[in-house]
Amino acid sequence: MSCKAIRKQFDERLDGRLDGVQVATFDAHVVACADCRAEWQAYVGAWEVIEHQPGIEPSFGFVERTLRRLDEQPAVGRAWLWQPAVRWATFAAVVVALSVFGWVGGERMQERRRAELYAHVQQADYLEDFDVIANLDQIKGGNQL
Amino acid sequence: MTPNDSDVALMVRVREGDTDAFRELVERHQRAVINTIHRAIGDAWEAEDLAQRVFLQVYRSAKRYQPTAKFTTWLFTITRNTILNEHRRRSRHAAESLEALQDPADPESAGWQAPDKTAPDPAQEVVERELKEKIMEAVRELPEAQRTAVILCRYEGLSYEEIAQVLGCSVSATKSLLHRARLTLKEKLRGYYQ
Numbered sequence: 001m002s003c004k005a006i007r008k009q010f011d012e013r014l015d016g017r018l019d020g021v022q023v024a025t026f027d028a029h030v031v032a033c034a035d036c037r038a039e040w041q042a043y044v045g046a047w048e049v050i051e052h053q054p055g056i057e058p059s060f061g062f063v064e065r066t067l068r069r070l071d072e073q074p075a076v077g078r079a080w081l082w083q084p085a086v087r088w089a090t091f092a093a094v095v096v097a098l099s100v101f102g103w104v105g106g107e108r109m110q111e112r113r114r115a116e117l118y119a120h121v122q123q124a125d126y127l128e129d130f131d132v133i134a135n136l137d138q139i140k141g142g143n144q145l
Numbered sequence: 146m147t148p149n150d151s152d153v154a155l156m157v158r159v160r161e162g163d164t165d166a167f168r169e170l171v172e173r174h175q176r177a178v179i180n181t182i183h184r185a186i187g188d189a190w191e192a193e194d195l196a197q198r199v200f201l202q203v204y205r206s207a208k209r210y211q212p213t214a215k216f217t218t219w220l221f222t223i224t225r226n227t228i229l230n231e232h233r234r235r236s237r238h239a240a241e242s243l244e245a246l247q248d249p250a251d252p253e254s255a256g257w258q259a260p261d262k263t264a265p266d267p268a269q270e271v272v273e274r275e276l277k278e279k280i281m282e283a284v285r286e287l288p289e290a291q292r293t294a295v296i297l298c299r300y301e302g303l304s305y306e307e308i309a310q311v312l313g314c315s316v317s318a319t320k321s322l323l324h325r326a327r328l329t330l331k332e333k334l335r336g337y338y339q
Contacts, residue, residue, distance in 0.1 A: 011324050015298075015305075045338030046331040050299055053280045055180040056189055058196075062179075063171050066197045067164065070204060 001029055003036050010043050152216035159207040171200050174217070177301055178224050184296050185228045187285050199227050214310055221301070221311045225293055232289070276337055283333040291326035294319055 006029045012018050013026050030037050152173070158166035178199050183192035202223050210219065284292060290312055297303040297311060309319040 011320060011327070014327075042331050042335070042338070043327060046334045047299070047327060049276075049334055049338040050280050050284060050295070050330060053184070053277055053284070053300075055176065055300070056183055056192075058175045058179050059193060062175055062193060062196075063168060066171050066175075066200050067168060069197055069201055070164065070167070 001025055003029075003033060006030070006033075006036050007039060010040065013040075014044065014047060153212040156207060156210050156212070156216060159204060160210065167200075167204055170203065174220060175200075177217075178220065180300065181221065181224050181296055182228055184281070184284055184300065185292060186231060187281055191231070195227050195231055196224075199224050202227065215307060217301075217303070218307050218310045221297060221303070221307075222313075225311055228293075229289065279334065279337060283330055286333075287326050287329060290314075291322050291329070294322045295326045295330070298323060 006026060009018060009022070009026055013023065018026060030040050152170065155166045155170050159170065175196065179192050179196045182195045182199075183189055186192060186195070199220070203220065206223070284295060287295060293312060294308050297308045298305075303311070305316050305319050305323075308323075309316045312319060312322070314322075
């Protein structure tokens with residue numbers, strides 16, 4: 001087996017993923033080849049030395065403090081309400097609803113104004129012989145229908 | 146019953162709002178979560194704060210939890226996302242980070258450690274401390290995905306398949322990440338292992 005092929009197997013050998021025959025081939029090569037042996041020893045050495053970093057222990061009362069923070073959270077059943085996506089969707093829905101209400105309200109108000117003006121024009125006797133269309137702006141005082 | 150089965154059973158109870166089950170989950174996994182975060186960010190107090198956020202997220206997400214994967218895989222996925230968020234927050238508000246307040250020349254400030262009662266001789270202690278610092282630094286300086294793969298493989302004993310699930314990538318990509326991380330560590334820690 002070539003040195004390149006052996007070095008490709010470093011991880012599998014390190015993590016115990018080679019079968020018996022592969023291990024025997026790997027080990028025989030490493031014993032015979034000084035370059036691969038040096039590389040392999042460095043590879044294993046670095047991996048072993050990082051285990052030298054002992055873990056820390058949770059500080060006293062960690063669990064209790066976590067449970068206390070739980071009390072500040074919404075109950076599990078309502079937790080979805082706090083999801084950012086839900087909050088954004090709610091905000092967007094409110095904005096859309098306000099826009100629709102505003103538009104519909106504005107349309108209705110304009111319609112009422114038009115109806116009032118129309119009624120007013122209908123009741124104006126002095127306009128009987130008057131060219132309404134041509135002189136509409138004068139009647140309204142500049143307002144538009 | 147395997148530990149995973151009992152974790153799943155506990156999660157089912159948490160889903161019903163059972164805080165005793167949640168307490169048991171926290172007690173069972175607190176050390177793994179705190180250490181995973183500590184190894185990634187290097188600050189013990191912040192690691193505890195973030196670990197609490199991880200468990201709160203577990204509680205909040207209990208309704209959506211599906212026992213299709215191992216519980217610890219799901220837990221470490223949440224842990225990884227929490228660390229990523231913390232890194233993003235730190236990069237936005239660099240001054241807020243406690244790490245920024247640490248004196249790099251003072252190894253004590255780099256992370257809280259439980260006091261060592263056995264008290265070895267001071268020279269040996271200095272060498273040990275330097276080694277620990279060097280290792281922590283070498284691991285922390287790895288690119289995020291490589292670092293997570295190393296922490297989960299070396300310290301938490303997860304399989305390639307489980308690490309791939311946490312990282313959301315293929316098993317071959319995970320192997321490649323671990324390989325590159327090991328090559329980097331080999332170079333950075335040269336002189337500490339021979």
